[in-house]
Amino acid sequence: MNKIRQIAWTEYLNAVRSKAFLIGLIMLPVLLFGSVLIQKFAESKVDISDRRLVVVDHTGILFSALAAKAQSRNEQEIFEWTKTGKGRQLRPKFVLEPFRSTSTNGGPIDLGLSERVRKKELFAFVVIGKSAFSTEPGTGTEILYSTQTPTFTELPDWLERTLNAEIQQHRFGQAKIDPALVRKLTRDAIFRRLGLANVTQTGEVVKAKEENKLATFAVPAGAMFLLYTLVMGSAPALLNTVLEEKMQKISEVLIASVSPFQLMMGKLVGAIMTSMTLSLLYLGALFFFLWRNGLGNFVPPSLYVWFFVFQLLGLLIYGSILSAIGAACTEIKDAQNMMLPVMLLTFIPLFTWLPIMQSPTSSFSRILSLIPPATPLLMLLRIAIPPGPPWWEIALGILLTTAFMFLCVWASAKIFRMGILSQGQSASMGNLVKWILSR
Amino acid sequence: MVSKTILHDGPIAVRLTRVTKTFGQHIAVDDLSLEVPEGSVYGFIGPNGSGKTTTLRMILHIFHPDSGVIEVLGQQGTRAANDRIGYLPEERGLYKKMTVRRVLAYYAALKGMSAAEARPAVDQWLEKVGLTQWGNHKVEALSKGMAQKIQFIAAVVSRPRLLILDEPFSGLDPVNLEVLRAAILELRRQGTTIIFSTHDMMMAEQMCDFIFMIYRGRKVLDGTLESIQERYGADTIRLRADGAAEILRGMEKVQNVRDLGQCQEVRFGGDAQELLNTLSARTRVQLFEITRPSLHDIFVRIAGADSVEQTHE
Numbered sequence: 001m002n003k004i005r006q007i008a009w010t011e012y013l014n015a016v017r018s019k020a021f022l023i024g025l026i027m028l029p030v031l032l033f034g035s036v037l038i039q040k041f042a043e044s045k046v047d048i049s050d051r052r053l054v055v056v057d058h059t060g061i062l063f064s065a066l067a068a069k070a071q072s073r074n075e076q077e078i079f080e081w082t083k084t085g086k087g088r089q090l091r092p093k094f095v096l097e098p099f100r101s102t103s104t105n106g107g108p109i110d111l112g113l114s115e116r117v118r119k120k121e122l123f124a125f126v127v128i129g130k131s132a133f134s135t136e137p138g139t140g141t142e143i144l145y146s147t148q149t150p151t152f153t154e155l156p157d158w159l160e161r162t163l164n165a166e167i168q169q170h171r172f173g174q175a176k177i178d179p180a181l182v183r184k185l186t187r188d189a190i191f192r193r194l195g196l197a198n199v200t201q202t203g204e205v206v207k208a209k210e211e212n213k214l215a216t217f218a219v220p221a222g223a224m225f226l227l228y229t230l231v232m233g234s235a236p237a238l239l240n241t242v243l244e245e246k247m248q249k250i251s252e253v254l255i256a257s258v259s260p261f262q263l264m265m266g267k268l269v270g271a272i273m274t275s276m277t278l279s280l281l282y283l284g285a286l287f288f289f290l291w292r293n294g295l296g297n298f299v300p301p302s303l304y305v306w307f308f309v310f311q312l313l314g315l316l317i318y319g320s321i322l323s324a325i326g327a328a329c330t331e332i333k334d335a336q337n338m339m340l341p342v343m344l345l346t347f348i349p350l351f352t353w354l355p356i357m358q359s360p361t362s363s364f365s366r367i368l369s370l371i372p373p374a375t376p377l378l379m380l381l382r383i384a385i386p387p388g389p390p391w392w393e394i395a396l397g398i399l400l401t402t403a404f405m406f407l408c409v410w411a412s413a414k415i416f417r418m419g420i421l422s423q424g425q426s427a428s429m430g431n432l433v434k435w436i437l438s439r
Numbered sequence: 440m441v442s443k444t445i446l447h448d449g450p451i452a453v454r455l456t457r458v459t460k461t462f463g464q465h466i467a468v469d470d471l472s473l474e475v476p477e478g479s480v481y482g483f484i485g486p487n488g489s490g491k492t493t494t495l496r497m498i499l500h501i502f503h504p505d506s507g508v509i510e511v512l513g514q515q516g517t518r519a520a521n522d523r524i525g526y527l528p529e530e531r532g533l534y535k536k537m538t539v540r541r542v543l544a545y546y547a548a549l550k551g552m553s554a555a556e557a558r559p560a561v562d563q564w565l566e567k568v569g570l571t572q573w574g575n576h577k578v579e580a581l582s583k584g585m586a587q588k589i590q591f592i593a594a595v596v597s598r599p600r601l602l603i604l605d606e607p608f609s610g611l612d613p614v615n616l617e618v619l620r621a622a623i624l625e626l627r628r629q630g631t632t633i634i635f636s637t638h639d640m641m642m643a644e645q646m647c648d649f650i651f652m653i654y655r656g657r658k659v660l661d662g663t664l665e666s667i668q669e670r671y672g673a674d675t676i677r678l679r680a681d682g683a684a685e686i687l688r689g690m691e692k693v694q695n696v697r698d699l700g701q702c703q704e705v706r707f708g709g710d711a712q713e714l715l716n717t718l719s720a721r722t723r724v725q726l727f728e729i730t731r732p733s734l735h736d737i738f739v740r741i742a743g744a745d746s747v748e749q750t751h752e
Contacts, residue, residue: 002551003549003551006545006548006549007549010545014534014536014537018536245532248532248533248535249528249530249531249532250532250533250534251532252501252528252530252532253526253528253532253533253546253590253593254532254549255499255501256499256501256521256524256526256528257521257522257526257546257549257550258549259518421496421501421502
């Protein structure tokens with residue numbers, strides 16, 4: 001035990017004193033906040049050059065209304081508004097131009113306008129058919145928008161929304177129905193999403209609280225992905241260190257002093273300590289942030305505990321398997337090939353977490369979260385979705401995962417024992433099975 | 440070829456009894472019995488792939504024998520004695536990113552030494568090998584010779600009762616070689632049992648109390664240098680004469696001519712006086728000495744050109 005502690009402590013110090021640890025520690029928040037900042041920065045770098053649009057209005061009515069709406073938008077909606085008034089322009093202006101037949105030189109209308117778009121004189125053109133006001137089903141598809149930049153969707157979206165609103169107004173007018181009355185009658189009812197009412201121990205009824213999107217979506221998803229990042233950020237490092245030590249012949253020196261099992265467990269415990277240090281720092285910072293901002297109730301304290309439990313199980317499972325692979329191989333390339341099936345196992349939760357979020361109590365969710373390689377991530381996800389799975393499912397999940405973890409550590413220790421001093425070719429899958437079954 | 444177990448009177452540090460180890464179809468060590476007396480220097484020699492390293496690894500319980508019994512420092516079949524064994528492997532293994540002091544303290548701790556005990560022992564050894572000023576440098580900053588000395592310290596810092604050195608002198612310059620040789624002999628004087636494998640026959644002759652040769656997994660020599668040389672008889676003649684190499688090659692009963700530059704060494708199957716007479720009649724003889732065969736000669740006689748590279752060494 002003392003030797004396992006010595007190895008673990010040395011591995012831990014080597015890891016946390018390395019530049020890689022500092023970079024890894026900083027990278028996660030940098031990526032997280034960096035992506036937000038980049039998004040903000042990208043938003044400020046939107047191309048706000050005018051989008052010129054020719055409107056071919058065969059109804060003869062809609063252009064003026066559309067032009068008025070565009071002008072209103074260009075004056076009000078595309079600017080940042082501050083306390084002092086209009087700020088900088090955030091979105092491009094839509095500059096509308098009525099179609100004049102002379103501009104097509106007598107050819108088909110869309111051909112001439114398409115040419116102008118290609119020459120960059122126009123951004124797009126829209127053709128509004130004569131039957132745009134028709135109320136008969138199947139005859140109202142007469143608005144045709146053409147551009148060579150279909151990825152810019154703001155303009156067609158605005159056009160569709162604005163033209164439909166104008167067309168509906170016109171239809172109400174023709175039917176002698178007051179549009180104001182229509183707006184009143186079709187107003188949406190207020191829809192609120194609540195949790196469940198509760199009774200305290202003193203018999204006091206606690207009304208259901210408004211659903212919090214952070215608590216119901218971001219917390220489960222964030223917990224699962226943070227766990228994935230921490231487990232899969234630490235476990236593969238074990239493969240590298242074991243393989244590196246084997247290649248540098250350090251393993252032989254160590255094996256002369258400790259048993260292969262002690263060596264593997266020492267390394268595993270060291271990797272767990274390193275990963276736990278990271279999670280303590282991240283979760284500690286999160287807890288502090290939420291507490292300072294009065295948001296502490298968004299993440300129940302029990303979730304922090306479950307996080308550490310599943311992190312430990314995940315690291316023991318994947319860490320032991322990957323260290324055994326490191327011991328069985330003699331080249332990084334072989335180790336990467338052998339690592340692939342293990343990585344595929346870790347992808348199961350990533351491919352299935354969305355349907356589980358939608359329906360955490362379905363048979364699919366329950367069964368999948370009880371399959372050991374996926375349990376650490378998926379059970380944590382289910383626990384984080386209120387009200388969480390029943391206690392016996394959590395207990396069964398932990399029991400099965402613990403049993404699987406012992407199986408992994410046992411099999412890995414056998415592979416490690418045989419592989420750590422093997423030279424020449426990396427072991428084949430057949431060798432691994434033989435080593436596991438050996439006395 | 441000889442395969443005989445020498446029975447020693449005093450306490451035994453390592454005892455192998457009918458040990459066999461195979462790797463797949465290959466027999467690496469075949470029915471090997473060996474006794475290493477406490478406080479002795481035991482040299483393991485043999486061609487590459489003959490089973491030396493496998494034997495050393497079995498003594499350390501890195502490998503388990505397929506059959507037979509291994510007793511080390513009174514412990515049979517367990518790793519219990521490993522804390523009292525120092526090991527210098529053939530290929531050196533040090534953590535490049537750790538400082539010299541940290542890596543030595545770590546290896547000492549794995550042998551059960553406390554930090555308080557290890558610190559002065561590390562400093563003492565660093566001073567002994569002239570590397571005190573490198574103690575706080577990273578291992579990656581050391582030269583090959585320095586790294587080899589550090590690896591040696593890693594093997595001896597925990598004051599082992601049994602020291603196993605696999606090719607301790609390979610790649611060392613004469614100065615560093617002398618430093619290590621002196622350190623090994625000092626440990627021996629202090630009572631440490633030393634087993635070392637080497638390809639340097641001269642070094643084995645000079646340092647070892649006993650020599651053991653393994654060839655194709657089987658023991659072919661085991662005993663003191665004198666007893667081994669005695670067994671191989673006094674058929675070796677060292678001579679210096681003008682054009683001797685040419686003359687000797689054409690002579691009957693001359694089995695092997697080894698040109699050493701300044702003189703020749705031959706194995707002669709007949710009467711030495713007859714050879715001297717023949718040579719004197721044909722050339723001027725400056726030196727003619729009947730001697731015992733060198734370890735090198737014995738090695739070559741056994742392994743010869745047949746020393747094929749084997750696996751698992």
